[in-house]
Amino acid sequence: MNRRRFLLSLSICSFIFPSIVYSKKTFAENSLIENNLRNYFFSLSSAQMIGQKYLQSLICQPNYYIFLLSFLSKKYEKPLSLYQSNDFSKVTSEVIGRDFESNDVIVIDGWHLSSTEVNLCALCVILNNGII
């Protein structure tokens, strides 16, 4: 990437994620979340593809990361970073099952997905791209 493109990318990122700031604490939390997500989705690239599509529909949200965490905090009993990997998979399956039962579904490219898993996919994109 040349200097010009790098600066351009940086300015786009700062425009899209204006309020996300790095700190040691959030970095550690995010690693835990990312680790959990990696274990949950057996194909991370597919999850990211879904996440990318979903993020495109959130274009009017001022802060994706906060939006996603806020959404997910309503679905889980405790913050995502506090779950052990095995627990996270088990609890997530249950949450997703409840989503489908209550018709809390998001359709992406015709795929009928639970709102929780779509938001997790989007979180995956943000964490994996290291843009926070």
Place this chain on the structure above:
Amino acid sequence: MLSFAENMPQISKINADICIVGAGAAGITIARELIDSNLQVVLLESGSFDYDPDTQDLYNGDNVGREYFSLNATRLRYFGGSTNHWGGQSGPLDELDFAKRDWVPLSGWPVEYEELVPYYKLAQQVLEIEGPFDYSTEYWEKVIVAKALPLDPKKFISSVRQYSPPTRFGEKYRQEIINARNVNLILNANVLELNTNESANIVNSVRASSLAHNELEVKAKKVIIAAGGLENPRLLLLSNKTQKFGLGNDCDQVGRYFMEHPHWQCGKIVLTNPELDMGYYDGASIRRKPGIRAAGIIMPTSSLQRKEKLLNSLFVLKPEFRETTEDKSIIDRFDGFMDHLGRTIRKKEYIDRYTYRKYFKNSKRVAYITINASTEQMPNDTSRVRLSRKRDGFGQQRLELNWQLNPADSSDLEKTLVLLAKDLGSNGIGRMQIDIKPLPGWPGGNHHLGTTRMSNDSKHGVVDSNCKVFNTDNLYIAGSSVFPTGGAVNPTFTLVALSLRLARHIKEKIV
């Protein structure tokens, strides 16, 4: 007894107790049922024992509505009828298919499911279906030795379609019909019209002719038209000497309500566990295993149809297996083997999936599952057949088909698929992509339903619960044209059951 109209005198007159028009699944079934009776039966068939292009041409007509098969190709006009090319998929209609449903206009058969069950059981024998009259998941899981998907049993059921070999009626029952002392099979006899008395309530005779114009007049106590879902209404409409608009057509019902089982591509399912055994649904594999002639299907339960006010539907799942690098090298070796045998089939996609899985056990991972549907069509009086201005070799008006769908026919499918996607997700089975398109090359199943529908009154139908044409004393209709609604399963099984019932009714009526 066997005769050929083209070898008969220029004008022949024949008397019989029963005259059956058409020797397909319905006509042959009725004739066979009457063999042990004291009735003299004449069975008239337009074709011979083999396909003849000149005879088949009499089936030509025009499609003026929704895209459909050529009317010349969607049925066969020789002894055995369309059983000469059917696929053999069989299953009974559901109990709810017979019921009055307030969300399906003109639904409700004058016959109840329970009344048809004994005939369904007999139809299993006629169609040489090896399995019992049991279409439950529990039974077939044991036979196939594979589990059905753990869907919510209140919403979706994994039933099966059983397979007839398929029975070619023209071959299987030929000798029996020819040897019957009381059945006179007359081939090359093209029925042109039904002659009635002045008030058109009694059919006096059936007029037929060979292509060489040997004329034939059959006088019978009872006449049964069993010429197929398109030709049955055509014959009624062509018989218009005493009734200007055709026989049984006082209320303009003949030819209306043409229904098919629209076929659709619905999308894909990705399994949460790609190692899950999909053997229950893998028809291509099952049919090659000795003793198992059935394949799993998914259908919405009656309670779900009632609750959501849905038309019936049937889903066929086709697993596509994951190709790993190791699999790929095996495929290459398999190709070499095929080369050695001088076979031309080399590409992976042409290798039969059962053979592939049989020899290469490591290829069990399901990449995805394609899902296709066959759906019930809502009765629609604008979907119809009528006589066209074009004429056939006898100068008779040809047929014009205007097949139309209601918006509900596709929107109900979408609703059902959304519910299925939800069920797959909530039970942790997988995720579904819904992408509904008509199945390329297969707009329907070559199923011609509803054109002389059964009803409790002549305002909404052509025949009564005994398949007798309203306001006539001796004219009956057999075949899928009498179905008031079509359900989602293939119709041959039900039409054979109804034909057995009609034969029994005729025997009781005459004796």
